[in-house]
Amino acid sequence: MARFYVAGVDAGSTYTKAALVDDEGKLVATAVLMTGVRIIEAARRAYEEVLNKAGISRDDVRYLVGTGYGRYNITFGNTQITEISCHAKGAHYLFPGTRTVLDMGGQDTKAIRINERGEVVDFCMNDKCAAGTGRFIEGAAKALGLSLKEVGELSLKGKKPVKISSTCAVFAETETMEQLAWGNSIEDVLYGVHSSMATRSIGLLRRVGIEPELTFTGGVSLNPGMVKCLEEQLGMKINTSPLTMFCGAIGAALFGLEKLKSKPVTTASGVRM
Amino acid sequence: MSQQLDRAKQLQGELVKQYYKQVRETVERGGKVAYCFVMANPIELLKVFDIAPIYPEITSLQISYRGGAPPLIGLSEEFGYSTDCCGYVKMGVATVLNNGQTSIGYIPTPDLAMLTYSGCQIYIHWWEQYQYLRGTPVFTIDIPYVRDYDGHIPRHDIRYVAGQLEELIPKLEQFTGKRFDEEKLREIIRLSAEAWDLWRRCLETGKLKPSPIDAYFEAIYYMSAITLIRGSRECVDFYRFLLDELMARYEQGVGPTPEERFRLVFEGVPNYPFFSRFWGLFRGWNARCVAATYPKVAGIIDMGAFSLNPDKPIESLAEYMIHAYCNWNMISRANLIQRYVREYEADGVVIHSIKSCRSFSMGHGDIREYLIKDLDVPALHIESDHVDPRYYSEAQLKNRVDAFFESLSIRKGV
Numbered sequence: 001m002a003r004f005y006v007a008g009v010d011a012g013s014t015y016t017k018a019a020l021v022d023d024e025g026k027l028v029a030t031a032v033l034m035t036g037v038r039i040i041e042a043a044r045r046a047y048e049e050v051l052n053k054a055g056i057s058r059d060d061v062r063y064l065v066g067t068g069y070g071r072y073n074i075t076f077g078n079t080q081i082t083e084i085s086c087h088a089k090g091a092h093y094l095f096p097g098t099r100t101v102l103d104m105g106g107q108d109t110k111a112i113r114i115n116e117r118g119e120v121v122d123f124c125m126n127d128k129c130a131a132g133t134g135r136f137i138e139g140a141a142k143a144l145g146l147s148l149k150e151v152g153e154l155s156l157k158g159k160k161p162v163k164i165s166s167t168c169a170v171f172a173e174t175e176t177m178e179q180l181a182w183g184n185s186i187e188d189v190l191y192g193v194h195s196s197m198a199t200r201s202i203g204l205l206r207r208v209g210i211e212p213e214l215t216f217t218g219g220v221s222l223n224p225g226m227v228k229c230l231e232e233q234l235g236m237k238i239n240t241s242p243l244t245m246f247c248g249a250i251g252a253a254l255f256g257l258e259k260l261k262s263k264p265v266t267t268a269s270g271v272r273m
Numbered sequence: 274m275s276q277q278l279d280r281a282k283q284l285q286g287e288l289v290k291q292y293y294k295q296v297r298e299t300v301e302r303g304g305k306v307a308y309c310f311v312m313a314n315p316i317e318l319l320k321v322f323d324i325a326p327i328y329p330e331i332t333s334l335q336i337s338y339r340g341g342a343p344p345l346i347g348l349s350e351e352f353g354y355s356t357d358c359c360g361y362v363k364m365g366v367a368t369v370l371n372n373g374q375t376s377i378g379y380i381p382t383p384d385l386a387m388l389t390y391s392g393c394q395i396y397i398h399w400w401e402q403y404q405y406l407r408g409t410p411v412f413t414i415d416i417p418y419v420r421d422y423d424g425h426i427p428r429h430d431i432r433y434v435a436g437q438l439e440e441l442i443p444k445l446e447q448f449t450g451k452r453f454d455e456e457k458l459r460e461i462i463r464l465s466a467e468a469w470d471l472w473r474r475c476l477e478t479g480k481l482k483p484s485p486i487d488a489y490f491e492a493i494y495y496m497s498a499i500t501l502i503r504g505s506r507e508c509v510d511f512y513r514f515l516l517d518e519l520m521a522r523y524e525q526g527v528g529p530t531p532e533e534r535f536r537l538v539f540e541g542v543p544n545y546p547f548f549s550r551f552w553g554l555f556r557g558w559n560a561r562c563v564a565a566t567y568p569k570v571a572g573i574i575d576m577g578a579f580s581l582n583p584d585k586p587i588e589s590l591a592e593y594m595i596h597a598y599c600n601w602n603m604i605s606r607a608n609l610i611q612r613y614v615r616e617y618e619a620d621g622v623v624i625h626s627i628k629s630c631r632s633f634s635m636g637h638g639d640i641r642e643y644l645i646k647d648l649d650v651p652a653l654h655i656e657s658d659h660v661d662p663r664y665y666s667e668a669q670l671k672n673r674v675d676a677f678f679e680s681l682s683i684r685k686g687v
Contacts, residue, residue: 069668069672082672084679085679108669119683119684120680123673124654125673207642
């Protein structure tokens with residue numbers, strides 16, 4: 001049994017993720033749920049769930065770090081750190097050879113270059129619109145009446161990617177419907193959707209420089225169609241795992257552990273909710 | 274910061290009020306109003322003819338700073354301007370469409386439009402719009418673009434601008450009915466030169482550690498005097514006062530933030546509609562801008578390459594006009610930023626692009642890459658707009674700014 005635990009809560013635009021590490025920095029549990037409109041509520045619930053999964057109580061948690069767009073709403077935490085730093089740290093934890101991170105979330109895409117210690121050297125993000133982010137896939141899925149899981153899998157069956165001219169998340173639905181109306185198969189249209197998003201993200205990655213290993217994080221990293229298109233276009237293997245969507249929360253928890261180790265803890269009972 | 278060491282900002286506010294009063298007085302006594310650009314204007318020469326300058330770029334930012342931009346931008350968009358067109362242009366045109374009525378008061382309409390064409394293509398079309406709307410005469414001076422600045426401007430370029438200024442003199446005589454008075458020009462230039470020199474010294478206090486000035490966010494207040502009232506005794510007195518105040522700050526160990534945790538070089542035009550919050554993104558990290566390019570947009574005064582000279586009034590004015598910041602190519606600008614990083618011992622560079630201005634934002638992505646990849650200088654590139662509040666997205670800006678400081682903290686070990 002660990003002496004204490006450290007938690008990270010990543011309040012993203014679409015999902016809220018939580019992760020728990022023990023006093024030696026080992027990942028113990030993760031949890032995820034939809035963010036919705038009540039960010040703080042989602043953060044509390046994700047935190048509760050990760051505690052339940054680990055079978056521990058709040059008193060066992062000595063530090064909590066909030067990250068993601070909603071990080072300043074996580075008022076029950078000890079500090080906040082941007083998801084850029086956290087994804088870098090989380091990716092480095094899961095794949096220590098990581099030098100480049102592509103984080104594709106619901107509303108933004110980030111290319112991050114890191115050093116051998118998992119520290120951010122440079123980063124670039126998508127412009128103020130949601131083009132080239134998870135929202136585009138969501139729009140296409142909605143137009144086809146499919147789940148997010150289905151669109152990724154179906155795209156793998158595509159033979160020839162349909163050229164998608166727009167990556168605007170708002171126009172995703174009309175673009176998808178138009179391509180189908182032209183007689184293209186659903187599989188080829190979805191292959192095209194993933195392919196055009198991969199091209200856009202690679203442009204972002206080139207701005208920070210692509211140095212292997214490349215780790216793909218964020219919610220979209222669970223999409224096998226996206227992984228395939230990225231690997232095809234980059235001509236290299238990329239790291240991903242069922243845990244990569246939790247990189248922000250994992251990194252946050254690890255930052256918390258570092259902070260604890262760098263200075264004495266003032267509150268013995270840990271995080272209070 | 275103790276109140277008594279932040280007096281210059283209030284003083285500049287009073288000077289701005291006086292400036293508008295003087296413009297109104299000029300109109301009342303039958304003098305002319307010239308619309309001028311901040312970059313490369315020969316205001317010293319215009320003053321000789323009792324011509325009062327209005328700078329639509331400055332009135333726009335002042336209106337925007339006080340939240341009054343949307344109705345004017347909306348008016349221009351209804352008139353037919355695209356959302357992508359420069360916010361300054363739309364506000365400047367709307368001011369005239371609205372007969373000078375704005376949320377900060379009456380802005381006199383132009384009797385002439387002094388076009389100093391320097392690195393911004395839209396300048397021509399903007400001034401032509403006044404000609405179209407009101408028949409305003411446009412007086413044009415073409416400024417040669419500066420490529421790969423090596424510390425000197427070619428003689429023929431200086432002669433080219435000086436020749437145009439010499440041609441302008443009889444035209445202004447005819448327009449105003451006043452004779453050119455060279456002695457008066459020398460006196461105005463002497464006062465301008467003195468103010469520029471003091472302003473340069475104020476900005477150079479950013480080299481001190483800790484810096485007593487925020488050479489970007491505070492300089493934005495301080496720089497109004499050099500643009501609006503240079504060539505006057507009040508302008509010289511203001512910068513002397515400011516220099517004393519900055520030195521007193523240094524001696525007493527006070528500055529624009531509680532402490533100096535980070536030293537930054539800033540490139541780009543600020544966001545005016547949310548100025549205080551925009552500054553807050555950096556101030557919250559105890560970051561001080563020790564050098565910036567924007568306060569020298571009207572003239573790069575710290576390269577030691579030129580100074581206004583009363584003994585060569587026309588030539589030195591021409592040389593000054595060529596030293597407008599946006600009139601320089603990207604490589605010269607990147608070199609200037611690099612020089613600031615070195616001489617002011619900065620930790621990193623923040624580049625703020627604005628949607629409106631391609632001339633200022635041109636090459637920002639490349640400058641960022643050059644700093645990071647070739648020089649190993651941390652750099653952050655963010656974007657919003659200078660006057661249009663619709664392009665300011667604070668959550669996204671804050672995310673980028675915070676991540677930049679997080680990585681700077683690790684790099685500096687602070």
